[in-house]
Structure formats: structure tokens, C-alpha cells
Amino acid sequence: MAIRTILHYPDPRLRQKAQPVGEISPEITKLIDDMAETMYAAPGVGLAATQIGEPHRVFLVDIAADDEPSNLLVFINPEIVRQEGQLTGPEGCLSFPGISEDIKRAERVTVRARGRDGATFEIAADGLLAVAIQHELDHLDGVLMIDRMGTLKKRIVQRKMQKRGAEAAS
Numbered sequence: 001m002a003i004r005t006i007l008h009y010p011d012p013r014l015r016q017k018a019q020p021v022g023e024i025s026p027e028i029t030k031l032i033d034d035m036a037e038t039m040y041a042a043p044g045v046g047l048a049a050t051q052i053g054e055p056h057r058v059f060l061v062d063i064a065a066d067d068e069p070s071n072l073l074v075f076i077n078p079e080i081v082r083q084e085g086q087l088t089g090p091e092g093c094l095s096f097p098g099i100s101e102d103i104k105r106a107e108r109v110t111v112r113a114r115g116r117d118g119a120t121f122e123i124a125a126d127g128l129l130a131v132a133i134q135h136e137l138d139h140l141d142g143v144l145m146i147d148r149m150g151t152l153k154k155r156i157v158q159r160k161m162q163k164r165g166a167e168a169a170s
Helices: 026-041 127-140 151-169
Strands: 046-048 058-061 073-084 087-092 100-105 108-114 120-126
Touching (some): 046 127, 058 127, 073 127, 100 127, 108 127
Antiparallel strands (some): 046 058, 058 073, 073 108, 087 100, 108 120
């Protein structure tokens, strides 16, 4: 396992649409292991393969609190099959370090995906899990949280990220 570099906005690779995964090959299994190590080290509650420059339709989520045992969920080729309700709440993103903004999402979702073992499963989620799933699925489609913000918030976040990038480069 290895900790990978997380891409930060405005890296253009974050806009790439991920490609479906066919066979669960040793390379995909290693990618999942690397993603888990990277996500936990960050620390974060979710990570999409595109956030580390890998064009595969894979994301991970673990919303367990620090005092709870890990509950890592692996989603390969995920698709939302049902969504209900609406909520708006704060979201952060490992590709937008230090940024938290209110984002509008479905309150409940049902997702169909394949797991690490390749078996298809469905999961109904609400609360933080539903938000995390929608957020990570957006990444696989090249959609970022900044795309879900109003014009003023978007400009503020863009300036913060440009400043952060300039400081990191110097």
C-alpha cells in the first residue's frame, strides 16, 4: 500500500470522467488499498480514484467517527438508482483543503455498485453517508463541489484556492 498524492483544484485531471471498471484485477485491488491508506492519512471520509489521478469508476467512503471501528465501503461502477428529499449542509473536500461550504444534495439515496470482491450490491443511505456518496460520485463524473455553489461563493473559493496554490509553489 502507498499514500498517493491528492490532486487539488484547479488541477484539470479533476474534471476527467472516470471509466467503468471491468475485471477486478490486482491493479484495481492495489488501487483500492492505496486509496484507503491515502484517505485515512489525509484524513477524510471519502476519496474518488479521480482525486489521485486514476481514471477508474471507484470511490471509497468511511463515515465512522474517530471512536468507532472503521466501516470502509468500496464502490466500483456506482450508480444512484433512487434519490429522495433534499438537504443543504456543509461539505468539505480533500481536493479543496480548508474549504467548507453549504451544498444542496438529495437527503436519501439508493446506490447500486460492485464491491471489492466484484459482487453487486445495493445500499440505501441517508445523512452523512448519502452526502458522501453523492459527493464522491460527482468526482467520478468530473463534477466538483465548486460547481454546486452560487456565483459569489464560487469566486471566493476560487480565490482561496489560487492563493493556496501560489503559497504552495513558493
